[in-house]
Amino acid sequence: MKDLVRQKLSIHVDVMDLLNKQIEQEAHSSSAYLAMASWCDHNALSYSADFFYEQAAEEREHMMKIFRYINDNGGTAYSPEVGGVNHDFKSLEEIFENALDQEIAITKSIHNLVGKCRKVNDYTTEYFLQWFIAEQMEEEQTMRRALELFDLMGTEGLGLKLLDERIPKIRNKNTE
Amino acid sequence: MKVLHQSQFFISYQCDKQRCFFIKFPHKTIQLGFCQLLAFRQQVKEIDLEAHFNGQNPHGMEMLMLCNREHFFIFNTLESIDLKEFITGTFAMLELNSLLTTSV
Numbered sequence: 001m002k003d004l005v006r007q008k009l010s011i012h013v014d015v016m017d018l019l020n021k022q023i024e025q026e027a028h029s030s031s032a033y034l035a036m037a038s039w040c041d042h043n044a045l046s047y048s049a050d051f052f053y054e055q056a057a058e059e060r061e062h063m064m065k066i067f068r069y070i071n072d073n074g075g076t077a078y079s080p081e082v083g084g085v086n087h088d089f090k091s092l093e094e095i096f097e098n099a100l101d102q103e104i105a106i107t108k109s110i111h112n113l114v115g116k117c118r119k120v121n122d123y124t125t126e127y128f129l130q131w132f133i134a135e136q137m138e139e140e141q142t143m144r145r146a147l148e149l150f151d152l153m154g155t156e157g158l159g160l161k162l163l164d165e166r167i168p169k170i171r172n173k174n175t176e
Numbered sequence: 177m178k179v180l181h182q183s184q185f186f187i188s189y190q191c192d193k194q195r196c197f198f199i200k201f202p203h204k205t206i207q208l209g210f211c212q213l214l215a216f217r218q219q220v221k222e223i224d225l226e227a228h229f230n231g232q233n234p235h236g237m238e239m240l241m242l243c244n245r246e247h248f249f250i251f252n253t254l255e256s257i258d259l260k261e262f263i264t265g266t267f268a269m270l271e272l273n274s275l276l277t278t279s280v
Contacts, residue, residue, distance in 0.1 A: 008210040
């Protein structure tokens with residue numbers, strides 16, 4: 001009997017399911033960053049707001065990368081539903097803590113995907129995911145740098161204002 | 177045409193010549209391309225069996241549209257349970273075939 005599945009699909013079916021779950025997670029992450037951007041905008045933290053708008057766009061790019069990968073390789077990508085986005089935050093520090101937790105969750109999910117690829121010998125997807133592993137490492141570093149600023153500068157009055165102004169610089173530390 | 181998997185109500189076949197799949201339902205047989213089979217699998221995966229028993233789906237019916245809305249099916253609770261097993265079994269057989277083809 002011919003291997004029709006392999007003729008039509010370059011990805012393992014179980015890996016495709018996990019990639020679709022990853023699409024959901026990236027979409028949720030993008031929406032969560034938008035909510036954070038909105039909170040920052042309303043609290044006069046304009047640099048942080050811009051940072052989270054960019055983060056939201058970036059997460060959407062990640063989602064689209066996976067979306068296209070699935071469809072380009074014969075699978076079916078499903079447009080994700082996003083619900084349960086939190087809009088209530090106590091402080092900017094809490095927002096960055098949430099952002100770091102979110103990035104860690106995505107990293108774990110990507111690692112889990114790579115593990116599955118190895119298990120089922122889906123080397124094509126494993127290769128595709130290498131970019132995401134490096135990207136997640138950078139994302140985590142960025143969020144940690146932001147949290148280090150809170151330790152350094154505090155979270156009240158002028159300190160918070162100065163901290164907000166430093167936020168655009170935390171992203172590009174590695175590339176400078 | 178070769179049988180892939182048979183459950184209580186359904187049978188799946190693979191046709192090498194036409195490079196497609198067939199599913200025999202109790203009252204008719206339909207032809208599916210691989211993408212359509214994947215879409216069918218997704219719809220079956222989304223069936224919430226728990227809702228049949230906790231009152232959220234009191235009529236116990238599932239409605240599925242297949243192959244770009246060419247076919248419309250209504251399944252009762254027993255058929256829905258069987259359908260889930262059937263899809264899992266069909267894809268397990270397809271994977272087994274892939275493994276055998278690769279190792280030969």
